[in-house]
Amino acid sequence: MKVLTGNRLTDGEAVWYRADGSFAETIDGAQLAKDKAEQDRLEAIGKKAYADNLILDVELIxxxxxxxxxxxxxxxxxxxxxxxxxxxxxxKQARSAPAAAAGFDGGGI
Amino acid sequence: MYRYDEFDQDFVNARVEQFSDQVDRRLAGEITEDQFRPLRLMNGVYLQLHAYMLRVAIPYGTLSSKQMRMLAHIARTYDKGYGHFTTRQNIQYNWPALSDMPTILADLASVEMHAIQTSGNCIRNVTADHFAGAAADEVADPRPYAEILRQWSSVHPEFSYLPRKFKIAVTGAERDRAAIQTHDIGLHLKKNAGGELGFAVYVGGGQGRTPMVAKKIRDFLPENQLLAYCTAILRVYNLYGRRDNKYKARIKILVHETGTEEFARQVEAEWQALKDTELKLPEADIRAIEAYFAPPALTPRPEGEDAVRVARLDSKSFSEWLDQNVVTHRNPDYAAVTISLKGIGEAPGDASDSQMDAIADLAEKCAFDEIRVSHEQNLIFPHVARADLKAIYDELVQIGLATANSNLITDIIACPGLDYCALANARSISVAQNISNRFADLARQRDIGELKLKISGCINACGHHHVGHIGILGVEKKGAELYQVTLGGSGDETTTIGEIIGRGFGPDEITDAIETIVDTYLAVRADRSERFLDTYRRVGPAPFKEALYAGETKAA
Known part of the structure; x- marks a missing residue:
């Protein structure tokens, strides 16, 4: 399972792609790609966002x-x-509890 | 201190204007990231995990109070209230917006600072001994030569697109505090038998994935040949350095593959053609630059000796700080002070905006308006009257910067690692914090004695792990952080690359492993005067391996 992420051009903020077509500042609610077709679609969206000078370092993770x-x-x-x-x-962990929960949670891997 | 002349200021102002236009065009979508990336890198702007990062040059680590206040202002206004002092005597901001970069650079230019050549395949910020101009063991101040190199290398058309980045360090003392043998060019300022100033020239040192100790290619180069000889080295490198493989592109690989003797021959041949050209430095020019670095007027302050003796009796903590963080000055009434940015459990090298402001005030009041950044990520007051030491200590206590751990195990060098850096494979800061907390007890640290512990979060080795007495390299293995330990490295006049001791340790094991290494040292050292490095050189890795891995071998 993958999501599309990158950094916003204007301020470098890490962002994730959502189903509503926006790039949000938290990973919560990111659009999930569960199969190859969905991944291809997200990849194309990422390439376009890069080409449109909106998002940098675009990656499916x-x-x-x-x-x-x-x-x-x-x-x-x-x-x-x-x-x-x-x-x-x-x-982001400093902004809201859900965002913090989504991220690093103490080092266990 | 060096002051910009009209050419310097015009040049920096013009660069701010040029880059502002480039940022505007980038934000307007008129240029692509592929076009913009080399432009932003030339101006010190990186993109990291959470945001952009701006690396500001601090030439040879020297700052005035006014400049330090500006660094604080930038941290407060455009960043998140702190900055990170680096192993290249620079400062990095971790959170600035691209849209703010033009204003930040204009602010920097207003105090004769910039971010030019803090990235890219060019000659980077020239570094120097942080006690330059103050050290009792110094032949001469190396900074005038670092400044001459800075002027020569700034947007040098021939050397702006080298095969790879290029770092130069200069020291003016036998005791190498600038780690010159880990640089592309290392210059040791010295005097010959005739009392003339010149340089021993080292080439091809470096860390990263292929660590190498620099080779001495000339024992004495007259000072007026500095630029002719460096040009000769750079020309040989520019011509023959590999451009087909990023990992083999540094001059250390060229020197290694060519052979030191042959490389030196090529440089000398090139130099013969240059030594009597306009690159030969006129005596008057050297002395004019030197005049900028004239030491402050150090008025006699003989009362310092008694003042310090009395204050020692009154305060054990002051006495410990004095032992650890204060070193001899060439003037016996004065001293050089290390302000540790390694508070117990803190991120190495970080300082808040208010701490930077307070240090600026203190430098203005008690330290002749001069501050240094050391490559060990601490700040230095190079000139302080011994009579003022207690007052300075008291103020440092107030701002939380009086940790008495210079050169001890908690005086850790650490790169930003995976908490910030896009290149990192593992965290460095958290490892440093855990080790610092484990060894928090100062009496224990002092019993252990001098121990340089250095941590990098990837093989690029910004945390200098290869030359740590104990080095820690973070890698990613099967998706997890793993820390590889090297022992016996050193970054001084006896530069040595540390040896890997064995299998790596997980994040939950590494602090224990370091403690085992330290306990082993304490058990096998000849006496308290034998430092960790001396002991390792005497006994080798065997007792440390035994202590770390014996149980595993037996179990197997």
Whole structure:
């Protein structure tokens, strides 16, 4: 299972693609691609967002669902989704509980 | 301190204007990311995990209070209230918006600073001994030469598209505090038998995935040949350095593959053609640059000796700080002070905007308006009257920067690692924090003595792990963080690449492993005067391997 992510051109903010066509600042509610066709569709959306000068470093990343929460497989992506693990007062984890929960949760892998 | 002349200021202002236009066009979608990336990198703008990152150059690590206040202002206004001082004596901001970059660079230009050549395949910020101009063991201040190199290398048309990045470091003392042998060019300023100034020239050092100790290719180069000789080295590199493989493109690979003798021969041949050209530095020009670095007027302050003695009796913590963080100055009434950015459990190298402001105020009041950034990610007051040490200490206590751990196990170098960096494979900061907390007890740290622990979150080695007495390299293995330990490295005049001790450790094991290594050292050292590095060089890896892995071998 994958989601589409990247960084916004104007401020570099990490963002994830949602079903409504927007790139949101949290991974919650990101559009899930469960098969090859859906992945191809997201990949095309990512390429267009890059070409349209909206999103940089566009990538499809592997995720899993835990109690309905989207959790990236790689630590790198969990840190992107939450913020620096040494500064929990910064990044998305500092904004709202659900965002924090979606991201890094203590180092266990 | 060096002050911009009209050419410097015009050049930096013009660059701000040019880059502002490039940012505007990028935000308007008129240029693509592929077109913009090299332009932003030339101006120190990276894209990391959470946001853009701006790396600001601090030439040879020297700052005035006014400049430090501007760094604080940028942290407060455009970032999240802090900055990260790096192993290249620079500062990085982790959260600025692209749209704010032109304003930030204009603010920097207003205090004679910029972010030019802090990235890209060019000659990067020239680094120097952080005690330059103050050290008791110095032959001469290396910074005038670093400044000459800065002027020569700034947008040098021939050297703006090198095979790979290029780093130069200069030291003016036998005791190498600038790690010159880990640089592409390392310059050791010295005097010959005739009392003339010149340089021992080292080439081809570096860390990264292929660590190499630089080779000395010339024992004495007259000072006026600095640019002619560096040009000769860069020309040989530019001509023969590999451009087909990024991982083999640094000059260290060229020197290694060519052979030191043959490489030196090529450089000398090139130099013969350059030594009497306009690259030969006129005596008057060297002395003019040197004048900018004239030491402050250090008035006699003989009362310092007694003041320090009394204050020591009054305060154990001051006394410990004095032992650890204060070093001899060439003027006996003065001292150089290390302000540790390694508070126990803190992220190495980070300072808040208010701390930066307070340091600027303190430098203005008690340290002749001069601050240094060390490659070990600390700040330095190079000139402080011994009589003022207690007052400075008290103020540092107030701002949480009086940790007495310089050169001890908690004075850890760490790169930003996976918490910020797009290149990283594993976290560095959290490892540093855990080790720092484990060894928080100062008496224990002092018993262990000098121990340089350095952590990198990937093989690019920004955290200098290869030359740590204990080095830790974070890698990703099967999706998890794994930390590989090297022992016996050093980044001084006896530069050595550390040796991998064995299998790596998980994030939950690495602190214990470090403690095992330290306990083994304490058990096998000859006496308290034998430092960790000395002990390792004497006994080798065997006792450490035994302590770390013996149980596994037996179990197997």
């Amino acid at each position: 592997d995720v899993e669902l835990f109690d309905g929460r989207i959790v990236p497989q790689r630590l790198r992506e969990r840190i992107r989704a939450a913020g620096p693990t040494n500064r929990t007062d910064l990044g």
